[in-house]
Amino acid sequence: MTKIKICGLTRPQDIDAVNEARPDYIGFVFAESRRKVTPEQAAGLKRRLDGRIRAVGVFVNAGPDEIARVVRDGTIDLVQLHGDEDAAYIEDLKRRVGIPVIKAVRVQSPGQVLAAQALPCDYLLLDTYQKDAYGGTGKTFDHGLIPPLQKPFFLAGGLNAGNIKEAAALGPWCLDVSGGAETDGVKDAAKIIEIVRIVKTGEHRSPSVVNN
Numbered sequence: 001m002t003k004i005k006i007c008g009l010t011r012p013q014d015i016d017a018v019n020e021a022r023p024d025y026i027g028f029v030f031a032e033s034r035r036k037v038t039p040e041q042a043a044g045l046k047r048r049l050d051g052r053i054r055a056v057g058v059f060v061n062a063g064p065d066e067i068a069r070v071v072r073d074g075t076i077d078l079v080q081l082h083g084d085e086d087a088a089y090i091e092d093l094k095r096r097v098g099i100p101v102i103k104a105v106r107v108q109s110p111g112q113v114l115a116a117q118a119l120p121c122d123y124l125l126l127d128t129y130q131k132d133a134y135g136g137t138g139k140t141f142d143h144g145l146i147p148p149l150q151k152p153f154f155l156a157g158g159l160n161a162g163n164i165k166e167a168a169a170l171g172p173w174c175l176d177v178s179g180g181a182e183t184d185g186v187k188d189a190a191k192i193i194e195i196v197r198i199v200k201t202g203e204h205r206s207p208s209v210v211n212n
C-alpha cells in the first residue's frame with residue numbers, strides 16, 4: 001500500500017489531526033519557511049504524536065551538527081535533505097545519525113532523476129523545481145519526467161485530495177503533502193483526514209513492480 005506523509009506541522013492541533021487520521025509519516029520543517037519550527041517546538045509536538053506515526057525532519061543545507069542534535073533528542077525518525085546536499089555530505093550524515101535519509105530532487109529532467117539514484121540515500125523525494133524556492137511550493141510538476149526507478153521515492157509537489165489518487169498510480173513509496181492539506185496557510189484537520197483516507201482506502205495499490 002502506498003504510504004502517506006503530511007508535512008509542515010506546526011501546532012498542537014495539527015498533531016491531534018494526524019493522530020486521528022494516522023498517516024505513516026509527518027514532517028517538521030527546520031528550514032527557512034513559514035512552516036519552520038524550532039527544535040524545542042518540534043520536540044514538544046513529537047511528545048504529543050501517536051508513537052505509530054514516524055516523524056521526518058526537513059532540512060535545507062543545514063550543518064550536520066544541527067541535524068544530529070535533533071536526532072539525538074529523539075524528535076525525528078528520518079532526515080529529509082531538501083537543499084544542495086551532495087553524496088559526501090549524505091554519506092557522512094548517514095554515518096553520524098544512523099537513521100534513514102531522504103534526498104529531495106527538484107525535478108527538471110529524467111536524466112537528473114536517474115543520476116540521483118546513485119546518491120547514498122535511502123529514498124529519493126521528487127518535488128517541483130521552482131527557481132526561487134527549495135520546497136513547499138504547492139505546485140505540481142510534469143510527472144512524465146519521472147523515469148522508471150529502482151530506488152523507492154517519495155512524491156511531493158502540489159498534491160491534494162483532488163490529484164493524489166492519480167499521483168499514487170506513479171508508484172511512489174510515499175505521497176507527500178503539505179500545502180494541499182492547508183487552508184489559509186495553516187493545516188486543515190478535515191483536509192488531512194480526507195487525504196489520508198483516500199490513500200488508505202487502498203483503491204489504488206502501489207504498482208511497485210514498475211518503480212520501486
Ligand SMILES: O=C(O)c1ccccc1N[C@@H]1O[C@H](COP(=O)(O)O)[C@@H](O)[C@H]1O
Pocket residue numbers: 007008027029031032033034035058060082125127134135136137138139156157158159176177178179180
Ligand atoms: O514546506 C516548506 O515550506 C518547505 C521549505 C523548504 C523545503 C521543503 C519544504 N517542504 C517540502 O516541500 C514538499 C512539497 O510541498 P507542497 O505539498 O508542494 O506544499 C514536501 O516534501 C515538503 O516536505
